[in-house]
Amino acid sequence: MDESVRTAEAGRSAGVTAAVQHALGWLVFGNALGVMIAIPLLLPRLNPWLGEWTYGRWMMVHMNTALFGWCSLPMLALLFKAYGADRGSLAPWCRPVVWLWSAALVVGSYSWLQGHSSGKLFLDWSGYARFFFPLALLALWILLAIAFVRNRKRGAGERIKFLARLTGLLSLLPVPIAIFAASSPNSYPAIDPATGGPTGASQLESTLGVVLILLAVPFGVARPLKGVRRTASICCAVFFAECALTALLGSGDVSHRIPAQYLSLASVLVWVPLVRAYYARFEWTPATRRWRTAFLAWWAGLVITGWIMFLPGVLDRVKFTDALVGHSLLAVAGFLSAYVIFILVQVLGEEDAWILNRTWSFYAWNLGVLAYVVVIMVAGWVEGADPAFTIVPGTARNVLYVIRLLTGISMLAGSVEWLLASLALKTKRSVSRELELPGVKVA
Amino acid sequence: MRDRASASGWRGVALIAVVYVYFLIFAQFAFLTRLAELGVDGNALKMVMAAMAAGGILFSLLTPRLRVVPEPARRLRVGLAICAVAALLTLLPLGIAAGACVAFLIGAGLGITTVTLVTHLRQWTGDRRGIVYVGLGTGIAYLICNVPPVFTAAPEEQAILAATLCLIAMLLPLGSEPHAPEEYTAGTRMSFPIALVSFAALIWLDSAAFFIIQHTPALKSGTWLGSVHLWTNGALHFLAALASAALVQSGRARVALALAFAALGFACVLLQHPALILSASLFYPVGVSFYSVALVAYPSFLTRADSPEDRGRQAGWIYAIAGWMGSALGIGMGQNLGHVPLGFVVVAGCVVLAPVIVTIVRGSARETAVIAGAGAVAFVLYALMPQQASETLSxxxxxxxxxxxxxxxxxxxxxxxxxxxxxxxxxxxxxxxxxxxxxxxxxxxxxxxxxxxxxxxxxxxxxxxxxxxxxxxxxxxxxxxxxxxxxxxxxxxxxxxxxxxxxxxxxxLQREREEAWSPTSAALASANADEGRRLYQRHCATCHDAQGATRLRWLGYWRIVPQTLPELRGYAAQQTLGRIAVISRFGVFGTDMPGHEYLNDQQIASVALFLKLAPMQDVSQTSTH
The missing domain is CATH 1.10.760.10 (Cytochrome c-like domain)
Structure with missing residues (x-):
């Protein structure tokens, strides 16, 4: 085999493989932490075992590694593929970027455990870690930028793809600075004065951010099918209309009880059928079917329950309760996890999809998440009427928390299986490379 | 020809377990307690322990060179016999000189036994799963030592146990035919100097931590006292020993030593923080077992030795320098400093982890360079950012x-x-x-x-x-x-x-709101004095009971000492139910009495009813929590 082809394929494999393994490593780590810190809520006598690294400090590690580790690292694999960074002479630099990302999370985790935090949930980056993590983002951007320039010179992209990649690159450029700035204690988004939570306009804005990612990702990893232009046009029209609506709503501190807020937020419901239709206009490998169905189901559940829980009366009852914890889990463990696994399966291709496609772990994860959400929402609904339900734990609360713990163990078991399976990726790939013929690339 | 027993390896497991039990429960533990009982302390104790170290070092080095008892099984029996006799001698009322002699005997016995055992261990474990048997023997030994009746036995009983085990081991059918060594091929071998300094660093750390725990009552109570602690320690030792054996057997001895350092080093750092003693107690046994398995497996299976004599000489150096000297230095550190300095943990880490780090860096040069580069840039940026000193804050x-x-x-x-x-x-x-x-x-x-x-x-x-x-x-x-x-x-x-x-x-405004509040009529109607008593016991007795835990703990600090239940009842008799409910719910402003805002109206009304109406005999039924 031609040496350059061999090097290129080896580099691609190493970068994507590293992103998959690191992502799953952080998933297992985050899940294990979740299980660990759920136990003292049932058995407070075990709290001394944690020493000074108490529940509150571990919570920061748990939440941030879930978001910036598990949910973010698969996007690196996607970007490597989308920008062609995993091919050619750049390929060997993909793995160092993944390692740098994980190193930043290790530094962050240690810093949170040591009590360094900005005080902002999901943006706890503080002190040294607040500089380190944006540098990891910057390193990724530089790698993608070089890949973009290199592939442009080779004429590898068509015009639309070229513009899409350029737009993506320009959009990613401010992210490191944005993360740094957003972690500052001096900035804070608009507040709903009736609940202390985000306003309807903020919720609409963040949902549109997620929608934008959902619309952009397929172009990076899948082949468009006939009719995509029409569906994409409809999606773009709705997207820009909702952006205009967000602008009209403004960014002030506005109550969710104002009809303009909850009625405007209702506009996100249209994305339930639209996202489904949009994803049907791309060619996905058959192995993605199971996780595509799961992610669309979780997306529907997330959007619909998200809007219902924002309604006056409902939000007033569930705010600050376990019900919102359930909704957050639905977002991260349900929708986001199913989505990133779906993307990983697509990036890995048919040959390696098996690591994330085993039946028992699929159900262990998804049924675990579903049961968790149901149980914790029930607990939250009760708590909404009786705060003592949580503050002075009784039998009913403890039973619900035991079930929650079991669902967490179920999710952990599923994720451990994926991680262990992913460790075989390297071996499998090196074997398959040896079977390659000159000029024939491994998918 | 080897018999079936040799192939099964049970003799090797038993021998390792016996020697480790003798060392752990007697030489390292019971003998010291016995000396304390006999009034041997201070410089006298140091002299006695120096005699033990001298015996250990001398006979670790001499055993492979002595031709007096050339046959391994017989030499092992001689070593075990010396160990047993030495243990039994400690039952006598020893003085300083006699104590030093017995200590020398203990060291000598251990030197002969350990070096002979590891030099010829394959003869009693076989080659194929020899390291697994080492893990099993080590794990069993630590488990036995942590069984509460054994751990808490009197030193005389522990000495008798150790001697008995040695005598039983002497009776094992150890065979007499020399074993033809087979080449051990699993994994990468560690060079002898690296192994020697790694073991020395680990034993130094272990001995220092052990001494500090043993001589600090707060640490001892947080790690070794109570059945739960001991069974947990035993289980952790056992599992870690098996895990270590699995790693070493699969050619990852360096990883096993790296993990041993990680656990031991972490435990040493945690021991400096009183709040983290429990966590330290989890890491310490794991670290100890991880290296203890390697300490036997390395000279037995992993050294490059041309002959049994060569293997014995290497084992002798390891046990003399890493074992006895490392142990003495660790104890000295514990005695003189009372803690393991962070700098020493770092140095020990560099020594133990150096081979692993070099391997990683060589295999991941780009990753290392990128992380180091980004780390340095982040450090510079962080240093340039103005920081507010905490002393300037209120x-x-x-x-x-x-x-x-x-x-x-x-x-x-x-x-x-x-x-x-x-x-x-x-x-x-x-x-x-x-x-x-x-x-x-x-x-x-x-x-x-x-x-x-x-x-x-x-x-x-x-x-x-x-x-x-x-x-x-x-x-x-x-x-x-x-x-x-x-x-x-x-x-x-x-x-x-x-x-x-x-x-x-x-x-x-808030005070006015509180004064204006009263339980709903439905809540008042459904108030229940029995429930009120239950709630009182849970939420109020800790301060209002004469023996309440919170009341007693802060006795000299209350702005107004909380009234006892009879006093409360006397007060409540003069107040309306609504007033008692307001106090129960919102506390008393200007005192340390808190409110119980999260209880619902019916619960508050029940507490108020209990205080106002319940019969006096209920006083005896209240309790603290």
Whole structure:
């Protein structure tokens, strides 16, 4: 085999493989932490075992590694593929970027455990870690930028793809600075004065951010099918209309009880059928079917329950309760996890999809998440009427928390299986490379 | 030809277990206790221990060179016999000189036994799964030593046990034919100098930590006292020994030593923080077992040796230098410093981890360079960023930073929703201006505990401190962890200052609201004195019972000492039910009496009814928590 082809394929494999393994490593780590810190809520006598690294400090590690580790690292694999960074002479630099990302999370985790935090949930980056993590983002951007320039010179992209990649690159450029700035204690988004939570306009804005990612990702990893232009046009029209609506709503501190807020937020419901239709206009490998169905189901559940829980009366009852914890889990463990696994399966291709496609772990994860959400929402609904339900734990609360713990163990078991399976990726790939013929690339 | 017993390896397992038990429960433990009983301490004790080390070093080095008893099984029996006799001699009333002689005998016996055992271990374990048997023998030994009746036995009983085990081991059919060594091929071999310094560093760490734990009552009670601790230690030792054997067997001896260092080093660092003793007690046994397996497996299976004599000489050097000298240096560190300095842990880490780090760096040069480069840039940027020194902050500002550091936001909100039941429970609402002036606002999104935005109105500084020190004692059923460690320095008081500062200008209005409040008529109608008594026991007795835990703990600090139940009843008899309910729910302003805002109207009414109407004989049924 031609040496350059061999090097290129080896580099691609190493970068994507590293992103998959690191992502799953952080998933297992985050899940294990979740299980660990759920136990003292049932058995407070075990709290001394944690020493000074108490529940509150571990919570920061748990939440941030879930978001910036598990949910973010698969996007690196996607970007490597989308920008062609995993091919050619750049390929060997993909793995160092993944390692740098994980190193930043290790530094962050240690810093949170040591009590360094900005005080902002999901943006706890503080002190040294607040500089380190944006540098990891910057390193990724530089790698993608070089890949973009290199592939442009080779004429590898068509015009639309070229513009899409350029737009993506320009959009990613401010992210490191944005993360740094957003972690500052001096900035804070608009507040709903009736609940202390985000306003309807903020919720609409963040949902549109997620929608934008959902619309952009397929172009990076899948082949468009006939009719995509029409569906994409409809999606773009709705997207820009909702952006205009967000602008009209403004960014002030506005109550969710104002009809303009909850009625405007209702506009996100249209994305339930639209996202489904949009994803049907791309060619996905058959192995993605199971996780595509799961992610669309979780997306529907997330959007619909998200809007219902924002309604006056409902939000007033569930705010600050376990019900919102359930909704957050639905977002991260349900929708986001199913989505990133779906993307990983697509990036890995048919040959390696098996690591994330085993039946028992699929159900262990998804049924675990579903049961968790149901149980914790029930607990939250009760708590909404009786705060003592949580503050002075009784039998009913403890039973619900035991079930929650079991669902967490179920999710952990599923994720451990994926991680262990992913460790075989390297071996499998090196074997398959040896079977390659000159000029024939491994998918 | 080897018999079936040799192939099964049980003799090897038994021999390793016996020698380790003898060393752990007798030489390292019972003998010291026995010397203390006999009044041998101070310099005399050092002399006795030096004699043991001298015997150990001398005979570790001499055993492979001596031709007196050339046959391995017979030499092992001689070593075991010396060990047994030495153990039994400690039952006599020894003086300093006699103690030193016995100590020398113990060292000599151990030197002969250990070097002979590892030199010819394959003869008793076979080659194929020899390292697994080493793990099993080591794990069993540690497990036996941590069985509570064994661990807590008198030193004389432990000496008899050790001697008995040695005598039983002597009776084992050890065979007499020399074993033809087979080449051990699994994994990468460690070079002898690297192995020697790695073992020396690990044993130094272990011995220092062991000495410090044994001679610090607080550490000892947090790690070795009680059946639960001992069984946990035993199980951890056993599992770690098996894990270590699996790693070494699969050619990852360096990884096993690296993990041993990680666990031991971490335990040594944790031992410096009283709040983390329990966590240290988890890591210490894991680290010890990880290296203990390698300490036997390395000279037995992993060294490059041309002959049994060569293997024996290498084993002798390892046990003499790493074992005896490393142990003596560790004990000296524990005696003189009372802790393991962080710098020493780092140096030990460099020694043990160097081979692993070099391998990783060689295989991942790009990754290492990128991480190091980014790390350096981040460091420069961080250094250039102006930082506010904590000394320039007020206690309230520092307390706010501690609130953030501890992640209190994960369980406590700081937002009272206007025109909602929140106001009655948690106090007046803050304005948006007040909220945005906070950098950042600490609204939170969850209430595992009460909202704290107005906690300064509802709780006294003393109550806050008592609660932070021991939440479950003050607040029934609280799952909140203790933050007593914050009071070891100034952080706890800063946090109390911050929490006390949390209140807005609406205090007067809030007091009026509280005075105007009364339980609903439905709640009053369904009030139940029996339930009231149960709630009183849970929420009130800790302060109001004459023997209440919180009452006694803070006896000299109360602004007004809480009334006892009979006094409360006397007071309640003169008040309306509504008034008692208001006090139960909102506390007494200007005292340390807290409210119980999260209890519902019916529960509050029940408590009030219990205080006002319940018969006096109920007093005897109350209890503290």
């Amino acid at each position: 206690p309230v500002e520092r307390g706010r930073q501690i609130y953030i550091s501890e992640g209190c936001i994960s369980c406590h909100s700081q937002y009272v929703r206007p025109n909602s039941p929140d106001v009655a429970m948690w106090g007046p609402t803050e304005s948006m201006e007040e909220l945005h002036a906070q950098k950042p606002p600490l609204i939170g999104n969850r209430r595992q505990g009460p909202d704290l935005s107005q906690v300064g109105l509802r709780r006294s500084a003393l109550w806050l401190k008592a609660h932070l020190m021991n939440p479950a004692e003050v607040s029934y059923g609280s799952p909140m962890p203790s933050y007593a460690f914050l009071f070891a320095d100034g952080r706890g008081n800063d946090l109390v200052a911050y929490l006390s500062s949390l209140h807005g200008p609406g205090e007067q």
